[in-house]
Amino acid sequence: MTTEQTVRSLDDPDLFVETPGTIYDAIPPLPPRTEREAEFYTMRDGEMLINLGPQHPSTHGVLRVVLKIDGERVVDLDPVLGYLHRGVEKICENGDWHHAISNCDPLEYIAAMFSEAMPVMVAEKLLDLGVPRRAEYIRVLAWELNRISSHALFVGWLALDLGGLTPILYGFIERDEIVEMLAALTGQRLLFNYLRIGGVNGDLNHDFLSRLGDWMGNALKRIEDQQKLLNSNEIFVARTRGLGVIDRDLARRTLLSGPVLRATGIPYDVRRAHPYSVYPELEFTIPTREEGDSYARYLLHLDEIKQSIHIIDQVLHRMPDGPVMAKVPRLMRVPPGRAYVSIESPRGQYSAYGMSDGSDQPFRLRIHDPSFFNLQAVGLLMPGNLVADTMAIMASVDPIMGGVDK
Amino acid sequence: MRISPTDVAQVMTLLHDDPEFRFLILSDLCGVDTGSVMQVVYHLWSDATPDWLRVIVDGLPREDPRAPSVTFLWNGAEWAEREAYDMFGIIFEGNRDLRRIYMPPDYQSFPLRKDFLLADDAARSPGQGVRHMEQTFQPAEYRRTPVLRQGLGSDAGHMAPGIQTAELASGEDPAR
Amino acid sequence: MSIITRPWGRLTLAGKIMLPLVALLVLLTVLLLVGFASGALPFLLGLGGQLVGDNIDIARFAAAATALLLFTVPTAFVIILMEMKLIAFVNLRVGPNRQGPWGILSSTLHGFKVLAKEDFTPTGVDVPVFTLAPVVTYLGAVMTIMVIPFAPGLFGLDMNIALLYFFAVAGLGVIGLMMAGWSSFNKYSLLGGLRAAAGIISYEIPLILAVVGVVMLAGTMSLNQIVANQAGTFADWYVFQQPLGLIIFFIAAAAETGRTPFDLNEADSEIVAGFATEYSGMRFGFFFFAEYVNLFIMSALTTTLFLGGWNAPLDAQPVLDFFNVTLNTALDPGALGMGLLFLVALGPPLLILLFTLPIWMLKSDWSFLKSLVVGFLLFNLVVMLFVGIWAYMTFPFVAGLFWFMAKTFTLVALFVIMRGTLPRVRMDQLMGFAWKWLISAALLNLLITAAAIVVLRDPSMPWN
Known part of the structure; x- marks a missing residue:
């Protein structure tokens, strides 16, 4: 009697795939699949391919970029995504709407309060559910705090990719204070899982408010102090000014959004263009810059931090009383339909397109992540710059690979 | 707004260029599998109106979904179309870089299609493991449905059967 | 074989290091004594010294x-x-x-x-x-x-x-x-x-x-x-x-x-x-x-x-001259006579006690031994400081x-x-x-x- 061997040994010669070519080959020996790939892998004299990532100190996660360089100059590049792909959209289809909140949380892990809002707001729109005003104000408060914590890291990262060691640690001071604050509110430091369909999970507590009060007292002054380290730094300005210039036409055609778009002078902010939550009641301006280069993006982030502090100030003064959760059933049957919601995350327009077939599970939940589209523009900006500038451009566009790869 | 795949280029050019509409920004592009047909959904934004315009390209056949690309208007749609191709197998004609973007290049099936089954998905989905948009939710039927295991072979569980046979018949990747 | 390996295995780590060292030292001592007694070593040393003296630059x-x-x-x-x-x-x-x-x-x-x-x-x-x-x-x-x-x-x-x-x-x-x-x-x-x-x-x-x-x-x-x-x-x-x-x-x-x-x-x-x-x-x-x-x-x-x-x-010399300070850094042990002996014998213990007692009295939860060790370290630091100052003033390098x-x-x-x-x-x-x-x-x-x-x-x- 023989037993069929189902698991084959790794030493089995049939399993060993003979790859054509050697490690000395400059170009992978596979035939090109598309027109663009064929163009990319056609090497002219003196050009070589260099592989950045997916484990590289400054690709912000697991982005892999194949650079075609001529000496120090970048001729072309080919981003390779998918190293962090978890199939969040598919997972969301298999859980119910509440599961989708925690599944969407780690998409934009630097500012998780925005990505977890997506299934919540889609479900609310499909249910036509009114959220209590206090819950809306608390959401805005949490969003703006999270936006500041994200922008504080942006400044540090940009400087770190340019070789400055210190600003990232100064940025983490602000981020840590805010994150501790949000941990007092939500119980988590990174992935908050705080928003609920119909409100938020828990009212403001004393710990959060006392931390917020301590921080608000000198936040603006401290952030301005820390800016001086970079704003008056000749090397930093020389490295970022005039680098990676995006004009308005290019910005529109490449579907940019967020600070990258506003740095080109287009005042497109979803908070004003498609008002959601209680943003119409709040006073704030949309800072824009005309230059569209890395330095403009950096300055724009600083302006947005100030605007966010201004919004938080107003929210705290106008916070109404009342419940923080609408009356919703525990097992939620969302009526059939299609809904599209969009909010302004620190990196741009975060939107979701949800379809429901009347069950308790989303039929389709499409997440639109701004990093995905902003990262695409990097490929258009890079050619002609030096290898060192790839980092400056990539950091100034600030992609989060959790959202890019979904 | 529902249009057919043949009208995409014309409609989009009109919406983008006409001074009355001026839908300059494409907010989102995504694919949808309703279980019977494929759709491509565009969301457009204009500074003339605060509302979104949703354009649904309806009625793409599941066996060979093809739609024209909009990269001639928005070259940023290139990756979004690559993603829709990767997840649904929708082929955008005119996109010059239609490769897989998330999944490995030698991957065969399209994960977000409704006939792509996860191990725990088959156990809970009603009716042959495929949920149709038109199929209303019936708890009684849900309880009666036996747990589906026959769709999950020992090694071919993640392979969508329709796609596999189609590719074997034509002998090459439909993208080329 | 086990007569050798078993005691070796029972030794602690310090013992395993110390024992070969002691053996080496004993061997070296015997070799040196034999070398001096037989007159071979002085001859070799003289030869080496001459070699070094001839090639002082290379050495x-x-x-x-x-x-x-x-x-x-x-x-x-x-x-x-x-x-x-x-x-x-x-x-x-x-x-x-x-x-x-x-x-x-x-x-x-x-x-x-x-x-x-x-x-x-x-x-x-x-x-x-x-x-x-x-x-x-x-x-x-x-x-x-x-x-x-x-x-x-x-x-x-x-x-x-x-x-x-x-x-x-x-x-x-x-x-x-x-x-x-x-x-x-x-x-x-x-x-x-x-x-x-x-x-x-x-x-x-x-x-x-x-x-x-x-x-x-x-x-x-x-x-x-x-x-x-x-x-x-x-x-x-x-x-x-x-x-x-x-x-x-x-x-x-x-x-x-x-x-x-x-x-x-x-x-x-x-x-x-x-x-x-x-x-x-x-x-x-x-x-x-x-x-x-x-x-x-x-x-x-x-x-x-x-x-x-x-x-x-x-x-520093003009400043010192201005204040009429003369520093005599040259120690003359002979001038102290018997005093030197007393200084060497009594100075260190007294100084260590001087550092130890205040610590012991201030830190009530420290044992005397612990304050003694800290006092000894402090004494060493102070002595090193003084020796350093003396060396600074005596030797130009x-x-x-x-x-x-x-x-x-x-x-x-x-x-x-x-x-x-x-x-x-x-x-x-x-x-x-x-x-x-x-x-x-x-x-x-x-x-x-x-x-x-x-x-x-x-x-x-x-x-x-």
């Missing part, structure tokens, strides 16, 4: 080279620790604080860790070149120390072309970096090696041109002579006659040693670790040490050329070494703080700065110096 050179080679390692450890602590201070961090008190052992332990790590040679590298590259880089760094005068009478080699030798040998380092970049079979390494070559060779020119001003003033290329020319108060240092030269030299030295903002050859956010990407273990350690030794050497050369070398900033190290490490700290503060420049900016600005400024400096020398030292002028 001196060998001794100095060994001493300096050994000296580089602790220096690198000190600078690495300094960097960790100072950058932590700039970053509002605590810094290393686990290994030893205040973390002072951390850099040393990192050194041992590097020594213990796997020395890995990847597939495809050019093995001989890959192996030789760290050695060449390290040698290039170490060999330059030979000519630096640390103190009066404390230098490896007094050459009349010391500066020329210095720059010639310092150029060896870049060959090592290029070898590493080329042989590593890695594109990051290649880019790093080429960046190092382009950057370092470009900055050699302003570096040397800045020094030429000092050479013109001193009229010699011997570093000992240059230091001797700067004797006196701090007003005699060349920094006041060559301020532009110092600035150019400092910037070019930062580029030469690959420090921020010019650390392009190992820019970690761009090309991972540059030429050192494929290195691990002690081969990487050689590169790492070479960088810090280079930093020390460049600071030492800046001190020598511009900041007066081992000269004290102020001469101790004073010289003190001032030399103080100035050098101040410059090292400046380099380190620069690393914590500034971002990195780009390749084209780096080259443009060297060729457009630094070389022009260095030539201008040269012109002004030459004109000033001609005008000021002309004997026909009224002020001469």
Whole structure:
């Protein structure tokens, strides 16, 4: 009697795939699949391919970029995504709407309060559910705090990719204070899982408010102090000014959004263009810059931090009383339909397109992540710059690979 | 707004260029599998109106979904179309870089299609493991449905059967 | 066999180390006694002494080279620790604080860790070149120390072309970096090696041109002579006659040693670790040490050329004369007579008790033994302080070494703080700065110096 061997040994010669070519080959020996790939892998004299990532100190996660360089100059590049792909959209289809909140949380892990809002707001729109005003104000408060914590890291990262060691640690001071604050509110430091369909999970507590009060007292002054380290730094300005210039036409055609778009002078902010939550009641301006280069993006982030502090100030003064959760059933049957919601995350327009077939599970939940589209523009900006500038451009566009790869 | 795949280029050019509409920004592009047909959904934004315009390209056949690309208007749609191709197998004609973007290049099936089954998905989905948009939710039927295991072979569980046979018949990747 | 192995296995670790040592010592003692008794050893010693006496220069050179080679390692450890602590201070961090008190052992332990790590040679590298590259880089760094005068009478080699030798040998380092970049079979390494070559060779020119001003003033290329020319108060240092030269030299030295903002050859956010990407273990350690030794050497050369070398900033003698203080530092044990015996016998215990008792009384939860140990350590510190002061006033080379190290490490700290503060420049900016600005400024400096020398030292002028 023989037993069929189902698991084959790794030493089995049939399993060993003979790859054509050697490690000395400059170009992978596979035939090109598309027109663009064929163009990319056609090497002219003196050009070589260099592989950045997916484990590289400054690709912000697991982005892999194949650079075609001529000496120090970048001729072309080919981003390779998918190293962090978890199939969040598919997972969301298999859980119910509440599961989708925690599944969407780690998409934009630097500012998780925005990505977890997506299934919540889609479900609310499909249910036509009114959220209590206090819950809306608390959401805005949490969003703006999270936006500041994200922008504080942006400044540090940009400087770190340019070789400055210190600003990232100064940025983490602000981020840590805010994150501790949000941990007092939500119980988590990174992935908050705080928003609920119909409100938020828990009212403001004393710990959060006392931390917020301590921080608000000198936040603006401290952030301005820390800016001086970079704003008056000749090397930093020389490295970022005039680098990676995006004009308005290019910005529109490449579907940019967020600070990258506003740095080109287009005042497109979803908070004003498609008002959601209680943003119409709040006073704030949309800072824009005309230059569209890395330095403009950096300055724009600083302006947005100030605007966010201004919004938080107003929210705290106008916070109404009342419940923080609408009356919703525990097992939620969302009526059939299609809904599209969009909010302004620190990196741009975060939107979701949800379809429901009347069950308790989303039929389709499409997440639109701004990093995905902003990262695409990097490929258009890079050619002609030096290898060192790839980092400056990539950091100034600030992609989060959790959202890019979904 | 529902249009057919043949009208995409014309409609989009009109919406983008006409001074009355001026839908300059494409907010989102995504694919949808309703279980019977494929759709491509565009969301457009204009500074003339605060509302979104949703354009649904309806009625793409599941066996060979093809739609024209909009990269001639928005070259940023290139990756979004690559993603829709990767997840649904929708082929955008005119996109010059239609490769897989998330999944490995030698991957065969399209994960977000409704006939792509996860191990725990088959156990809970009603009716042959495929949920149709038109199929209303019936708890009684849900309880009666036996747990589906026959769709999950020992090694071919993640392979969508329709796609596999189609590719074997034509002998090459439909993208080329 | 077990008669030997079983007791050996029962020994503690200390015993396993001590027992062979004791055996070795016994053996050596017996050998020495037998050698002296038979007269063979004195004969050999006499022969050796004659050999050394005949070739005193070579012996001196060998001794100095060994001493300096050994000296580089602790220096690198000190600078690495300094960097960790100072950058932590700039970053509002605590810094290393686990290994030893205040973390002072951390850099040393990192050194041992590097020594213990796997020395890995990847597939495809050019093995001989890959192996030789760290050695060449390290040698290039170490060999330059030979000519630096640390103190009066404390230098490896007094050459009349010391500066020329210095720059010639310092150029060896870049060959090592290029070898590493080329042989590593890695594109990051290649880019790093080429960046190092382009950057370092470009900055050699302003570096040397800045020094030429000092050479013109001193009229010699011997570093000992240059230091001797700067004797006196701090007003005699060349920094006041060559301020532009110092600035150019400092910037070019930062580029030469690959420090921020010019650390392009190992820019970690761009090309991972540059030429050192494929290195691990002690081969990487050689590169790492070479960088810090280079930093020390460049600071030492800046001190020598511009900041007066081992000269004290102020001469204390006029001040002492003004207050009619006479210091007699020469101890004459004979004058004390029996007092010396009492001092040696009673002084230390009494002083230790003097330090111990207050601690014991103030710290109520400390045992007497613990306060005794702390008191003993304090006593040692105080005695070392006094001995140091005595040595400083008695031996000129101790004073010289003190001032030399103080100035050098101040410059090292400046380099380190620069690393914590500034971002990195780009390749084209780096080259443009060297060729457009630094070389022009260095030539201008040269012109002004030459004109000033001609005008000021002309004997026909009224002020001469």
